[in-house]
Amino acid sequence: MTQQMSTPVAPPPADMSWWKQLISLDNRYLAPMFITCILLAGHLSFGILESYQKTLLAIATSIATELLLGRIFFHKWLHPASAYITGISVGILVRSPAFWPYSLCSAISIMSKYVLRVRGRHLWNPSNFGISAMLFLAPETVASLSIQWGNYLLPMVVIWVLGSVIIWRLRRFHITGIYVASFIVFAFLRSWITGSPWQSEIAPITGPMYQLFIFFMITDPKTTVRSKTGQCVVVFLVALVEMMMRLHQIVYAPFYALFIVGPAAMLMDTWMDARRASTAPVAAR
């Protein structure tokens, strides 16, 4: 467990315009800013948070756990951006009348990065792991966000456009694009299989839970495979597994699909990396 957990920041080229600098891979604040904008827009327009305290608790627990574990295992104070995203995701996506699930979910999410690792890489997207675990283990206390944003078109379109631009600048739009396209194709397929109106099969992706899912979870650089083709294949498989789960009426199918497919892909990617590394010197000889 020696790999550094945050990406080093390279100085941006001097000739880069300010907005390109803002929306660039080098800006580690971009994703936190985006998710904070989502939270604020959602809350100020529709009051999506039942309490500030719960969200703050999730964020605080997440950052504290990250700082503590980073200090213990890497002997340094890690940048809190990643933990902030995890905490805020938990704060938005977990719905519980109790406080403890927010804290517990954040702690589990961050700890999963340090415990569940293979060859220096963590396998699960932290918030995906934490939320899936809570939904599975504590269903009587925890549910997930499924009905927010007033179900209106405008906020949804704004977030989709803004999110797409940012994800495109971060060179991960292909992941989001493939997932959305796959979801829509599978939605029509499900409609054909089950006889449900196609609108009802499309409906979930118009909700805010999916906005967080497709912009933050499936695109997480730390838990996606390295090659672009691999990323496309993996995200297609996530959508496929999700469809299978949806046919079995599993409400949180996207979380569980990513929970299953994501680490499997990471393991395979890690194994292939190791294989490449071990065969390269031989070939050179």
Add this chain to the structure above:
Amino acid sequence: MTGARIARIVLGILFIGLLATPLVVKRISARRVAERSKADARTALDRHGFYLQEVSQAAGIHFVHQAPVLDPKLDPIMPEVASMGASVSIVDFDRDGWSDIYVTNSAIGSKNALYRNLGDGTFKDVAGEMGIADVNQAGTGVSTGAVWGDYDNDGYEDLFLIKWGRPELFHNDHGRGFTRVSEQAGLPPWVNANTAVWLDYDGDGRVDLFVGGYYSEDINLWNLTTTRIMPESFEYANNGGRKYLFHNLGNGKFEEVSAKVGINSRRWALAAAAADLRGTGHPDLFVANDYGVSELYFNDGKRFHEVGEQTGVGFAPKSGMNAAFGDIFNQGRYSVYVSNISEDGILIQGNNLWVPKEGTAGDAIRYENLARDFGVELGGWSFGAQFGDLNNDGTLDLYLTNGYISLDRNRSYWYDFSKVAGGNSTIIGDARNWPAFEGRSLSGYQTKRVWLNDGAGKFVDVAQAVGVADTHDGRAVALADLWNRGVLDVVVANQKGPLLIYKNTVTPENEWIDFELVGTATNRSAIGARVALFWNGQQQVQEVSGGSGFAAQNQRRLHFGLGKYPQIEKAVIRWPSGKVQIINKPAPELVHKIEEPA
């Protein structure tokens, strides 16, 4: 072993421990529930001070509610759109001193029932002979609730019938029959309402009437021109029915004044209740809305001011289905109970217990939701709830019924429900986009809650232990002393289910006192009159209500449990006219019939 390795092992153990935490919490909680549920009548009486016995059949009540069958375009989701209509209200319509029961039916052609209390433990349905049974005729819609108030101050309670259809006002002809006076009163031709409450908002001595629409009043649910009738959002819908405030002009006529007095809302109202929350002498109005936030209207005697967000009750949108007031701490202040939806692993809204914040009062009153702290948060798909001292120990308990749609036990509609509810307004708002129910349940077969107030800030569910074991789709709850024994019995109306009468047996050690108020300058029903009872160094306030809970109305009489060896200091009655009457050392174990002094 290196330090890093040890740290990793410790972290791994801690990680597993955290993952196991929810399971441990669940196990401990399940053990506690099982422990509380093991009891028979004797044990319940010893441990909790009361038990309930369902006696409807023995009491001669065989009523089974029939749900409406709406336009065939709604057939795929008929169980959902036709999921309300069962209601119960208590009234002594013939002034014989015994509480009677009025229940609504909701299929076209079905009959409502008025169960006259014969005083011998049995009831007889006299709705037909009284002229208030056949009120669900084709073309007029169906009943969804009823509230009683003496609008003409002749001493007999009149009936307002809440409907999806043509609302009706029936004048009580001195307990001998009812005359339909809807047109003369000036009621609208059609509403799709689930709630109404009598209140004298302007203190003129005549009860006025608030009616809260659910579906838009433009919609005839039996003859749809569009399937776009559903809420535009699961939590922010503003396309529901309009609200009405009928000002009683005193000549049998009412004037609709909602816009004039500041009530403009198109939220989907499901429950309304009125009480003087600030001590101003004017009843404030609380409206629990489905698909959105609750609304609280402060009343200055002339106008209403919506202060839901300002007071804290109108911030987080849920699925409000109940509004009931109770002085749960015996501090002379009302808390408000609003029921919502909780379904394990899918939707945990939690019910709301809005408690006035310490140090706030009057116009600056603020509320905080303490449902979780007090243990009254999770009640399944909750509907009607009422506060009442079920064991006469001197603190208000809470009876909650629940359960939405009980069909196939093994197949749930929740997946499809959550799928559509999270979708865009163009999808959720059109009934055509909702997947067919196909006989599936949606939060069906739920166990009820009887939360006993321990007086120290905790409510404990004892439903199973005290004999409440039904799993019908409960809608309305009303509390009344049906047999004049000094205890509160419970009447529950179930959707597509039987009317249940839970007869209460309370330990005789706990004493009680009742007040039956008659207004003179105040409206004769005394709606809005407030009794503060002081005993054993504490006080409890109760207010005569013109409807509370969900589609329900409790008995008019105010019932106070006193506990053991009560030393009653006084009862202070504040009439809506402003008069204050003090009764020193009223005797316990009696119904005190008190007329407003001249």
